Amino acid sequence: MEYLIGIQMKHDYDKMFKLSEKILLLCVGEAGDTVQFAEYIQKNVQLYKMRNGYELSPAAAANFTRKNLADYLRSRTPYHVNLLLAGYDEADGPGLYYMDYLSALAKAPFAAHGYGAFLTLSILDRYYRPDLTREEAVDLLKKCLEELNKRFILNLPSFTVRLIDKDGIHDMEKLPIGPK
Amino acid sequence: MALQDVCGLHNPPLFPQWTAPLSRSFMPEDSTHLSGGGIHGEAFSTRLPGRGGLSPLEFYMPIAEYLTESPINFGQTSLSSALTKLLEIDHLYPSLPSISLPPPTPCPISPSVPLPFTLSHGTTTLGFAFQGGVIAAADTRSSCSGLVACPASPKVLPIHSHLVGTTSGTSADCALWKRILSRELRLYQLRHRRRLSTGGAAKLLSHMLHPFKGTELCVAATLCGWDGDEEKHDVASTPQHANAPTNQMTAIIYVCSDGLRLQGELFSVGSGSPYAYSILDSSVYWGMSVQEATAVAREAVYRATYRDAYSGNNVDLYHVTAKGWRRRERENLKEEYYREKERERKRRVIAY
Numbered sequence: 001m002e003y004l005i006g007i008q009m010k011h012d013y014d015k016m017f018k019l020s021e022k023i024l025l026l027c028v029g030e031a032g033d034t035v036q037f038a039e040y041i042q043k044n045v046q047l048y049k050m051r052n053g054y055e056l057s058p059a060a061a062a063n064f065t066r067k068n069l070a071d072y073l074r075s076r077t078p079y080h081v082n083l084l085l086a087g088y089d090e091a092d093g094p095g096l097y098y099m100d101y102l103s104a105l106a107k108a109p110f111a112a113h114g115y116g117a118f119l120t121l122s123i124l125d126r127y128y129r130p131d132l133t134r135e136e137a138v139d140l141l142k143k144c145l146e147e148l149n150k151r152f153i154l155n156l157p158s159f160t161v162r163l164i165d166k167d168g169i170h171d172m173e174k175l176p177i178g179p180k
Numbered sequence: 181m182a183l184q185d186v187c188g189l190h191n192p193p194l195f196p197q198w199t200a201p202l203s204r205s206f207m208p209e210d211s212t213h214l215s216g217g218g219i220h221g222e223a224f225s226t227r228l229p230g231r232g233g234l235s236p237l238e239f240y241m242p243i244a245e246y247l248t249e250s251p252i253n254f255g256q257t258s259l260s261s262a263l264t265k266l267l268e269i270d271h272l273y274p275s276l277p278s279i280s281l282p283p284p285t286p287c288p289i290s291p292s293v294p295l296p297f298t299l300s301h302g303t304t305t306l307g308f309a310f311q312g313g314v315i316a317a318a319d320t321r322s323s324c325s326g327l328v329a330c331p332a333s334p335k336v337l338p339i340h341s342h343l344v345g346t347t348s349g350t351s352a353d354c355a356l357w358k359r360i361l362s363r364e365l366r367l368y369q370l371r372h373r374r375r376l377s378t379g380g381a382a383k384l385l386s387h388m389l390h391p392f393k394g395t396e397l398c399v400a401a402t403l404c405g406w407d408g409d410e411e412k413h414d415v416a417s418t419p420q421h422a423n424a425p426t427n428q429m430t431a432i433i434y435v436c437s438d439g440l441r442l443q444g445e446l447f448s449v450g451s452g453s454p455y456a457y458s459i460l461d462s463s464v465y466w467g468m469s470v471q472e473a474t475a476v477a478r479e480a481v482y483r484a485t486y487r488d489a490y491s492g493n494n495v496d497l498y499h500v501t502a503k504g505w506r507r508r509e510r511e512n513l514k515e516e517y518y519r520e521k522e523r524e525r526k527r528r529v530i531a532y
Contacts, residue, residue, distance in 0.1 A: 007454055009434065010442050032439010036390060077393070 011157050019045045020055045021168050022088040025065070028113055029081035029101060037079045041065050058087025062097035062105060069103035082113040088164050119151055120144040134163070138172070145175055302490025304452030304481055305335055305346035307404040308460060309430040309445050312470045313501035316344050316404040317477040319452070319485050320494040320510070322351050331493040332510075340365055341504045343378060343405035348450045349398035349437065357399050361385050378405035378431035379443065386441045399437040402447045406500050407431055429502070452484030452491040459483050470499065474508065482513050 017025045017038040023045070027038040044064070049055045056064065062085045072079050083099040098104075098111040110124040127140050138161075145159060161172040305318035318335035321328055333351060337358045338344045345361070347354035364384060368376045376384070382403050389399060408429035434442045434449065446464055448456040459480040468476070474497060481495045497508040 007457065009447065010444050013442065030438070031436065032386070032390060032393060032441075035386075035441060036439055 024086045026084040033079045057089045058095045066105040303348045303450035304484035304491040306448040306456050307402045307432050310468050314404040314430045315473050315477045317497045318346050319491040321492040323490045336496045344498045346402045348400040353399050377407040382433035382435050385435050389437045400449050403433045452488035455484040455487045456480040
């Protein structure tokens with residue numbers, strides 16, 4: 001959802017950028033910075049693949065992103081973006097990297113940005129286990145969204161959900177909030 | 181250049197040579213003059229033999245006694261005195277190209293005066309797609325902190341034959357960037373022998389505006405266009421499903437100087453946009469006819485001008501199809517207002 005002075009301009013705005021077959025970059029923050037920075041990272045990751053013949057691993061991509069964010073941080077044009085980088089590595093398995101606009105980087109089992117984070121992190125703390133099945137994970141996500149629906153002041157009509165596993169990125173059904 | 185003169189450099193060269201080194205005669209370079217300060221900086225400090233001490237910058241320097249006048253007269257007076265001095269220069273140096281200044285307009289905003297309140301983007305513009313193409317509509321009021329600077333300014337500007345852009349924000353910035361975009365699209369068309377798509381045009385505009393992020397530049401445009409070849413069948417003649425925009429070549433993209441770029445089916449921009457949104461959200465559907473769409477767009481702008489102080493005067497409406505854009509005649513909404521009042525009065529008479 002893109003808001004402009006309190007009006008929703010678009011209800012189906014996709015904030016995820018596909019960096020490679022198994023890496024997604026979720027980018028939120030200031031209006032133009034998000035797209036500019038995310039597309040820059042996206043094209044650079046693809047360029048790496050073209051030049052070297054193989055794709056960057058999620059850890060490498062995350063560190064590359066962090067380095068760029070840090071370089072711009074003390075320039076005249078810092079990017080005010082908060083990022084989540086999610087990917088599947090052949091050797092290391094799935095990985096989630098949390099990055100904020102001050103270019104802090106942390107590998108985390110679960111993460112959230114924005115005001116929604118205040119509401120959802122404790123649910124994730126309570127119910128997350130490293131050995132969740134796919135159905136349990138989707139249920140956990142639904143629990144988070146129910147809480148947002150109940151307590152969050154902004155109306156968030158729909159969420160895009162994607163799953164990354166050894167076979168790549170899979171679009172899952174959009175999760176709506178609200179009475180069915 | 182202006183700074184050097186203010187700082188007291190002696191006898192700067194006459195202004196035609198601002199844009200070129202002294203060795204060259206005056207040729208308006210299209211791109212080099214934009215970066216004037218850099219390599220040509222040295223040229224400006226040399227003295228020209230035989231020229232009078234008249235600096236063109238004196239035209240724009242305020243004369244002390246007028247500083248106490250109200251801001252509305254301030255700009256007018258200095259520009260008209262500049263006009264007479266310019267004519268004198270033309271007489272003395274006939275080889276110079278003559279410059280025609282626009283008629284002096286009141287300009288109450290000067291950078292040294294703090295703004296009394298934040299200026300809203302005083303406008304209502306909208307664009308939406310339907311089975312018959314794209315409708316782009318806007319009001320025509322240009323406001324300047326509480327004053328209607330121009331009641332008849334065009335806010336929907338055609339960029340090329342199949343693309344129009346609605347503008348919101350600073351009028352000057354919008355007009356300039358629209359022209360720059362038209363130029364770049366035309367160059368693309370000449371080089372690649374095809375028109376750039378609306379998405380491409382939006383991306384180009386967004387990337388051109390990005391370096392100015394954080395400055396006072398303010399442009400919020402909705403590009404409404406038709407992509408694809410004209411040889412394709414006219415979509416309006418074939419029956420479409422109620423919600424089948426996928427075959428359509430229409431594109432509506434909102435581009436903002438913040439860097440935001442959104443593609444969608446319906447957008448409204450400006451201070452009057454909430455009022456317009458309320459009308460459009462309930463009345464716009466894919467299968468509407470051209471007359472219906474025109475009526476809805478016109479109604480939306482009318483309602484917005486009714487409630488929003490910064491929107492008003494006339495409504496411009498453009499309709500873009502596979503054959504290009506067509507412009508509806510500018511309509512004065514004052515008539516509509518009085519017609520509605522008349523209807524209300526009649527209704528009340530009948531009721532009692």
